[in-house]
Amino acid sequence: MKFVLPSFLVAVCVLCISCSAGARITGEARLDTSWDLDSGELDYGLELDLEYHTSISDRLWAGVELTLRFREDTDPLRIREIYLEGFQAPWDETDFRLGYIQIPWGASDILSPVDVVNPIPLSPGIGEGFMGEKIPVPAVQFEWYHTFDWSIELVYQPYFTPNVIPEPLQKGMLAAELAPLFEVSPADLMIGLDYSEPATGFGAPLWGVRTRGHIGSVDVALSYHDGYYLNPFPSRVEVMEGTAGDEVYAEVHMGYPRRRTLGLEFQGELRALPGATFRGDVALFIPERWSMTVVPPDPTEAYEQEILTYPYWKAALGMDYTTDDDIYLNLIYSLGTPFEEGDDVSSYLFLQAERESSDGRWKPFITSGLSLADGSMVNALGISYKPDVDWNITLTASFSSGPQGSKLGDIGDGVFLTASYVF
């Protein structure tokens, strides 16, 4: 997050100049409310997305996208993007973007395993916008269109940007993971955290290359990214005696293992199944060997536990189809989620179905997820309503099922209401 403050200052300056110059700023105001049916807690937040972009020349543009938030436990301001972009610049065959940017890779509609550049923050549920938010990274994206059909894209990231996971949530996840090692309940495991980010810089960047084009009626892309895991892994756990009762205190050092990712994307029509459109992503992750050193109160009993050892696959293979009754169906097989790595990767099925009313105002939908590993499920039923062209209201009820500790059972039950206005 090294560039947040300067980027913020630049962004504010650009917006102020834009306003004073009478430039047009567009955006979206959004009110989110959620009701946790398990705890009875009601939460709400207000977000204001602001976008401004301007042309510097007929080939160069600059833009700023900010989110102002009023929500507990979140940053009041987040930069979604601040960038300079060029089309047919600096050469006719090249485009570029640089700044604090989002680089979406992948063809599948959600959960793309090849979308490895930007961190994806945890979502409170699977309502509207599920998995849609991304954290921008400082980067240069350069694309060379060497033929009409094919291009090569280079991504250069001088600094590492980790995911933002609220500390209480991170501690809760670690407590559930580590408590069995010390034979205590998660509630009795007190955790202290510190993080070590990888040493990156202009001379030791993260980088990626991607080529895309089409073969016949199928759009395809191949990618390679040399970077780091965006969510932290424990590297050392030092256990100390608790101060009261059965409590155990653990000091957990977190790090970000290096990883290389090979990706394949495709979307298009297959003659074998007329009418359906396939969108799929397959990724091979090659992690650095990563282990966690556990140091009990008696240091002579320290031991290591392997966390990442071998390469592994993740995938999202989807098929969407619109029926004669205009019902849109999207079925996705997912091997792994953005929060599963290594041996934790497991299989899921996701189904999305929706149908817009004839006047385009109403759109009921259902989104379901099933863990093929343990049978746990999450189902979200909802309806979107557009009272006016610029307004949208979405009500979603989400229910999960499965035992505690299961893949999807812990998501819980909730009701989400979102109202947004685009201007």
Next chain:
Amino acid sequence: MKKLVLFVTFMFFVAGAFTASAYALTADDIFDEMEERQAEVTTSRSLGSLLVVDSRGREELREVIMYSQEEDDGTVSTIFRFLSPASVRNITLLSLEDGDQINLYMPAYRRVRRIAGAGRQETFAGTNFTYEDIGGGFEREDYEYELTGEDEENYIIELFPLDPESEYSRQVMKVDKELFFFSRIDFYDLEETLWRVLEVLEVEELEDGTVRFREISLSDVKENSRSVLKLEEIEDDIDLPANFFSVRTIQRPEL
């Protein structure tokens, strides 16, 4: 505008059986004359508006920009972008070679999505037009047609899709006798119920005697909704960069 012209005058490319002979002109004669009257334009850029009227009569006006180009093989490539309102701004459709390839750029996600399969028949961004309508893709081999009558102002031709998967049982087209453009096409569903109506509301007769459409309306009779596309500024035979009609172009913030 060539692509739109192609969509609404797809009969130019029809080469089905012709049986009627009780009229002064045959259907082929009419199609030939319509083809002669079609404005000869290689590239064009059009600014206009799209009025979307829903079943309750609520109206939404959108600004649009369109580019089209006739390729060397006679097919047409099109770029169609919404300029306003904010909810649809910069959503852009690319259709290559009469809709052989259709891609949709969604600026909110910075993603280009391939539109294929049954998705081609989905309506485009809340309008009455489907992706395939914008992209065209009608083939002459797909229809049989027959001149079935005439009135004071129009010839009446019926077209029968040969594709068993077609959503239509037939289409009834009226062709203006004076300027030889179609003034209306009625699309009937498989139950022989009138489903969609395409009407030309305004045409422009150019100096060379050719015509082009300025305003067309596509109505969904079943849903009681319609979309009216009006072209206000048209530039013909403009210079476009090589490979302008590409996935790369539709990702630009301005066209």
